Amino acid sequence: MENVNSIKTGSTYLNLDRKIAVLKYNRKYLSNVFSLLNSDEMLQVVDCFLSSTPNHQTKINKLTSAEYVAVIKRLLIDDATVYDAFDAKEILTSVENLYSFYRSFLRISVMNATHNQILNTEFLGIDDKFNDLVRNLYRAVEEKIQGFPNHTYRQVNAGTNASIMIKPYKWSIPTEYEQLKSINFIDKIMLRPPMMMHTPSNKRKGTFSSVDYNPIDHFDGKPGEWYCYPAKIGESLAFIYFNQDYFVSGLALANLFELADEELITNHKPDLILLFGVDKTEGDVSHYHYDESNDIWVGEVPYNDQTTYFGYMKKMCLTLHNLHMIYQNRLPIHGSMVKIKFSNGKTKTVVFFGDSGAGKSESIEALQEIAGEQIHEMETIFDDMGSFTLDPNDPEGLYAQGTEIGAFVRLDDLSSAVAFNNMDRGVYLNPEQKNARVIIPANTYDRVIKRHHIDMWVYANNYDTEIGLHRFEKLADAKKTFTDGKRFALGTTDEVGMSTTFFANPFGPVQEQARTQTIIDGVFDVLFKNNVYVGEIYTHLGNDKSKDSLNQSVQQMLDTLMDS
Known part of the structure; x- marks a missing residue:
């Protein structure tokens, strides 16, 4: 350390x-x-x-x-x-x-x-x-x-x-995890927003890799110096242990993941365990391990200034959750989903898909800004990560769920109206710097994990010069665009310029490509069989900072949804 x-x-x-x-x-x-x-x-x-x-x-x-x-x-x-x-x-x-x-x-x-x-x-x-x-x-x-x-x-x-109010919950602790027994859980948390917090780091680098050892083997965190935030991430139960020097991230979790209560934890085993701020890791980077005998995904993040950026805690949590989803034959979706109630009485559920900076959140915000009275209500189901589940017993054969109750967004991407309307609830990270972020509550846990059917799934294309909305006629073309995961990186991570990421998701699918590809094939087959709109929206964020082109593309989407 x-x-x-x-x-x-x-x-x-x-x-x-x-x-x-x-x-x-x-x-x-x-x-x-x-x-x-x-x-x-x-x-x-x-x-x-x-x-x-x-x-x-x-x-x-x-x-x-x-x-x-x-x-x-x-x-x-x-x-x-x-x-x-x-x-x-x-x-x-x-x-x-x-x-x-x-x-x-x-x-x-x-x-x-x-x-x-x-x-x-x-x-x-x-x-x-x-x-x-x-x-x-x-x-x-x-x-x-x-x-x-x-x-x-x-x-x-x-x-x-x-x-925070803490308690020593009694959970079903496997023998290998006894060293966690003395670390208290956060039972209640109170924030005094707006909170302006600062960290030495303001950007995430790289992806997380698997290791053949269990990180718990070299964990030596002391009671009083470590705390556990028990989180409900989608339908996964996660125990997020963090060193007290990472309280910025530990507190910010309250606006992002629902705090699990004592009843859910008592005599139960978590699906995910994260050890954040550990003294020793291999190569001083972040790793994960699947403890197959106990069916627990375990992550480790080292103690250093770089990992103070909240993106490390959020994305490691989501990586563990997504891997858990993949092993349950569910497909992690790096995107945003909204349920739109139109003034003409129609209701449509739209999923925006793409890697960081592609324009998912910006497209939703543009919808709100240009729709006027055409939209009666718009509900955000998830802002960054969700999952599709193939279910033969479901009438549509497929449903979607979210993972987070909040949104972790760049301040530069928010309109002044959205930013100011949420100021009294927000947790702000390095607000005066480039890539400044805010975490704001977005929806209730019950709504996030409810099973939602899909009317439109679009890839956020921020690199091509076209304007508008394009529907894929051929399944193979759609699958290629989504799995190639192309984007023009805007500097929100350590990537700059054109890049590709398998299925636009470096948090689970990249690590388990073969397993994920099988689920992708099944999902696309069902969507095309059901004639669900699968396409791409040209956001132009890699070229046009004014967002004029994005607004034109979103207008075409709005017209398509209302006419369908």
């Missing part, structure tokens, strides 16, 4: 490089100003702040942490002699900088429900009170120094950005 610049106590963990703070309320809960000012935790934060202040620019910033806190105490009791030693403006500036320094961390409070038997309402209230405490202390000091009360108050998240 990389050298971590961190401070640990029984109740607090600060990672100064990743800017993550973990506050364990069960170990110590600071309930009033007196306990906060007299705590070791306060001294640690002040010490980190003073150490980070360039050249200790002012007299007050040259103090030790204990001396600095003593000045704050004197201010609170109206000891005017403090101004004999320090300039009031310098004190105010320093205190404001300290407040901003602490709030620059991603701050997570942790409560163990087993120790305190905390109720849901108490779980939220306890964290609210700590936020009030930190905010009120700052305001009290600020107003004492400036000599008058503020005229404007902003209820910022002063203490924490998020809170």
Whole structure:
């Protein structure tokens, strides 16, 4: 593991490089100003702040942490002699900088429900009170120094950005996985959106490969440093274990995958296990392994700055899920699916297919923008990954399901209306950088996994110069386009320019091409037998950044759907 610049106590963990703070309320809960000012935790934060202040620019910033806190105490009791030693403006500036320094961390409070038997309402209230405490202390000091009360108050998240309640669930643990027994599960999670989080990395590289060893064999994660997010990914049960330095990704999961409850987990075995932030991996890259004897897909992602990008956690989860689907004879679909209710009374389900940057989400957004009153309602079933299942007992012989309850999208690809309408629920990642992302809730779990029939399946073609919609007349031509997986890469991964990916999906199908091809053949046979519209939409995103051509293509799609 990389050298971590961190401070640990029984109740607090600060990672100064990743800017993550973990506050364990069960170990110590600071309930009033007196306990906060007299705590070791306060001294640690002040010490980190003073150490980070360039050249200790002012007299007050040259103090030790204990001396600095003593000045704050004197201010609170109206000891005017403090101004004999320090300039009031310098004190105010320093205190404001300290407040901003602490709030620059991603701050997570942790409560163990087993120790305190905390109720849901108490779980939220306890964290609210700590936020009030930190905010009120700052305001009290600020107003004492400036000599008058503020005229404007902003209820910022002063203490924490998020809170989790953890429990030691009893699940059906195979003997080989006993080292996971002591790691607590996240039982409840509370986010304070909009959340603006930052990571050293902002792009994913490469694909994930299989290994002949089980990653669990060299897992040595410690309780209190690791947490498990139990997720429902489609119909797969996944245990996502992550190191506390990856709390950015761990929290972002709440907007993407439904949190599994205790009833689903108790005495059950997961389909997928992910170990995220492990010390040792082969070649310092991400791998997966199929534990055939226990029927569990196990993934490992190494601890380094590169893997802090949320795409690593999301895509490894989806790779494991998709492999699980393939082994159940289901076809993973890299795409988006929407159910559209038209004003003329018709309802159509459309699946957009293609690799990252092809224009799947952009096509859906364009539909919303140009349809006007023609569309009564449009429901997103899945935004990035779903699956097709061949079922001889189904009237259509085939149905589709989604995997995620949320959407992980580029900010640049969102219209201002969509971005602002979802701001109060979003988790934003590196919002000021290129490839900035937001994770927003999109639908309920029950709707996502419901069995949906398909009216149209289109390949998002972002490289050809044509405009509009093209329907494949020949099955072989359609299958070739979909399996070739061509796209013009837009730099959302480490690829640039024209590329090809088997079935446009590097997360499962690429790793199991032979198995996947057999399912692809069966799916296309059923779709063409049922005369389902299988085609391609020309998105032009590799050539036309204005999206004018995309809008023309989407208009043709809209006309086709309404007339069919």
